[in-house]
Amino acid sequence: MVTERGLQVLRAIVQDYVDTREPVGSKSIVDRHAFGVSAATIRNDMAALEDEELIAAPHTSSGRVPTDKGYRVFVDHLAQLRPLSPAQRAAISSFLERPGDLDDVLVRTVRALTQLTGQVAIVQYPSFARAHVSHVELVQLGGGRMLVVLVTDTGRVSQRIAFVRVEFDDDALARVRAGIAGLIVGKSVREGAQLVLEHLAVVATQPTEEDTAIAAIAAVVAEELEDFRQDRLVMAGAANLARREADFRGSIYPLLEAIEEQVTVLRLMSEMTADEQGLAASIGRENEAFGLSEASFVASDYDATGSRARVGVMGPTRMDYPTNLAAVRAVARYLTRMLEDDDAAR
Numbered sequence: 001m002v003t004e005r006g007l008q009v010l011r012a013i014v015q016d017y018v019d020t021r022e023p024v025g026s027k028s029i030v031d032r033h034a035f036g037v038s039a040a041t042i043r044n045d046m047a048a049l050e051d052e053e054l055i056a057a058p059h060t061s062s063g064r065v066p067t068d069k070g071y072r073v074f075v076d077h078l079a080q081l082r083p084l085s086p087a088q089r090a091a092i093s094s095f096l097e098r099p100g101d102l103d104d105v106l107v108r109t110v111r112a113l114t115q116l117t118g119q120v121a122i123v124q125y126p127s128f129a130r131a132h133v134s135h136v137e138l139v140q141l142g143g144g145r146m147l148v149v150l151v152t153d154t155g156r157v158s159q160r161i162a163f164v165r166v167e168f169d170d171d172a173l174a175r176v177r178a179g180i181a182g183l184i185v186g187k188s189v190r191e192g193a194q195l196v197l198e199h200l201a202v203v204a205t206q207p208t209e210e211d212t213a214i215a216a217i218a219a220v221v222a223e224e225l226e227d228f229r230q231d232r233l234v235m236a237g238a239a240n241l242a243r244r245e246a247d248f249r250g251s252i253y254p255l256l257e258a259i260e261e262q263v264t265v266l267r268l269m270s271e272m273t274a275d276e277q278g279l280a281a282s283i284g285r286e287n288e289a290f291g292l293s294e295a296s297f298v299a300s301d302y303d304a305t306g307s308r309a310r311v312g313v314m315g316p317t318r319m320d321y322p323t324n325l326a327a328v329r330a331v332a333r334y335l336t337r338m339l340e341d342d343d344a345a346r
Helices: 004-020 026-032 039-051 068-076 086-096 102-117 170-184 189-203 209-229 239-243 253-261 263-271 284-290 321-345
Strands: 120-124 133-142 145-152 157-163 233-236 279-283 295-304 307-316
Touching: 004 026, 004 039, 004 068, 026 039, 068 279, 068 284, 068 321, 086 102, 086 321, 102 120, 102 233, 102 307, 102 321, 120 263, 133 170, 133 209, 145 209, 157 209, 170 189, 170 209, 189 209, 233 263, 253 263, 263 284, 263 295, 263 307, 279 284, 279 321, 284 295, 295 321, 307 321
Parallel strands: none
Antiparallel strands: 120 233, 120 307, 133 145, 145 157, 279 295, 295 307
8 A cells, every 4th residue: 555655755756767767766856855754764665665566676776767557656646737838839739720631630730749749649530430421523634534532521531543544524524423422422431332332333234434434433432431431540750769769678669560550559549548538548568468568658539520539649658647648638629629610610
């Protein structure tokens, strides 16, 4: 059982170790923090924390460092998050205030967050499985190329090139557009994808030249609608792992592989348990089942027109949890407001 002063000593050890990267001793705690007790008393508190496996000696030094369990207790007992400075809030605003489609907004979100925290920034796309297609546009680019633009009612915009091998006059292009729109506009992403696949099966029997072109466009549409249904991540700041490699006990390669493949990070982010404020943390060995026991994740929920997703950061266990949690919460709230305003404008 950890006493209240023991928790304060643990908090001091975590804060000093994050700040200095040096093991923390009882004398330095007495010098830096106003506990009003002797170094001997602090040593007794540290011995109790070590018995609880909340701190450990990295080598023969008299100093101690937090364990993964110690970081977890520290995060669970945070009285408050460190407020962001006006400069940090201005940085979030400057990154996110410009209008743009959802893809652009999420890219700017992770760029802002990695600059704020110095960690790998991660944002989940909201689920579009229940989204509806609101608009389709076709633009001839010449050389048998057709730009296919799809828009959903949740703000997702997709642009892909279809190769149709034929040039359409205005009337034919209008017919093709109307045909594609008739299949998917107003339909859910799931239903639209199915209808397009059924249409492809029909026109494959006795296709005219126009049918062949429509089929090429429809195939691109089907791929995009299927992609809309897939959970995806946007990430930035992978280079920060290399800069902080000394903070990892082992190799950073499993983290780099997870960033490249995304699936593992997506599962981990989705399964983290959030508190009543929508904040979640998964620390060190808590991520062992995902092969990421060297890393910690902190995240906050955001809302995208009724579909919840997460924005967060990944880094070593020796991270500034109060500041990082405050940063992901602030970015999540700003992102939610921005998407709500954009939805209201539509």
